[in-house]
Amino acid sequence: MARVVVDVMLKPEILDPQGRAVQGALGRLGLTGVADVRLGKQFIITIDGDVAGERLEQLHALAAELLSNPVIENYVLRVEADA
Amino acid sequence: MARVVVDVMLKPEILDPQGRAVQGALGRLGLTGVADVRLGKQFIITIDGDVAGERLEQLHALAAELLSNPVIENYVLRVEADA
Numbered sequence: 001m002a003r004v005v006v007d008v009m010l011k012p013e014i015l016d017p018q019g020r021a022v023q024g025a026l027g028r029l030g031l032t033g034v035a036d037v038r039l040g041k042q043f044i045i046t047i048d049g050d051v052a053g054e055r056l057e058q059l060h061a062l063a064a065e066l067l068s069n070p071v072i073e074n075y076v077l078r079v080e081a082d083a
Numbered sequence: 084m085a086r087v088v089v090d091v092m093l094k095p096e097i098l099d100p101q102g103r104a105v106q107g108a109l110g111r112l113g114l115t116g117v118a119d120v121r122l123g124k125q126f127i128i129t130i131d132g133d134v135a136g137e138r139l140e141q142l143h144a145l146a147a148e149l150l151s152n153p154v155i156e157n158y159v160l161r162v163e164a165d166a
Contacts, residue, residue, distance in 0.1 A: 001118070007125055022126065025149060031141055033131035035084070042090055042123040043105065048116035058114055066108060 002051045003080040004059060008068040009040035043067055051079050085134045086163040087142060091151040092123035126150055134162050 010016050016038050023037040043063075051059065060077060068075040093099050099121050106120040126146075134142065143160060151158040 009125070009127070019126075022150070026128070026145060029145060029149065031130075031138075031145060034128060035131055036127075036129040038127045040125040040127065042092070042125045043102075044092070044119075044121045044123065045109070045117060046119040047114075048118055055114075062109060062112060062114060066112065067105070 002047050002049070004043075004045040004047060004051060005078050005080060006043040006045065006063045006067050007040055007076045008043070008063075008073050009038060009075075011072055011074055014072050041067075085130050085132070087126075087128040087130060087134060088161050088163060089126040089128065089146045089150050090123055090159045091126070091146075091156050092121060092158075094155055094157055097155050124150075 010019075019037040019039045022039060023034050026034050026037065045059075049055075056079070063075045063077050064070055093102075101122045102120040105122060106117050109117050109120065128142075132138075139162070146158045146160050147153055
């Protein structure tokens, strides 16, 4: 049983209006010095068996095409051994 | 300059229909053995100066009330030293 975490984030050059809204709200609620807020998605995939070799490649391909939009988003994939 | 990462995830006992949809899609696209998928949000907050003491407490309070819905979601907050 492996746990695969995929973080999907808008590319730095893409404007993030949701993050901007959160940044404004944090300021209004009294938190000072907030320079930037970016809002992304996190997928936690629990998968039977080992994740390596071909299966890991398959996961990377799916993360790049299904879980993220490669035009505007980057993804980071990490495998955590135990679920 | 500190980087604060807040991961917000539905509580385990709450049904996650988005995660379920992704699980189905991964299976249809040929990935076998996917036992579960949970979909959460990730906030990356870049903040001037140090984050400690009162400021960290303030961030925890905001993460618990503004960034997450404590009725259905859990959050994990971590501070990464350098932005």
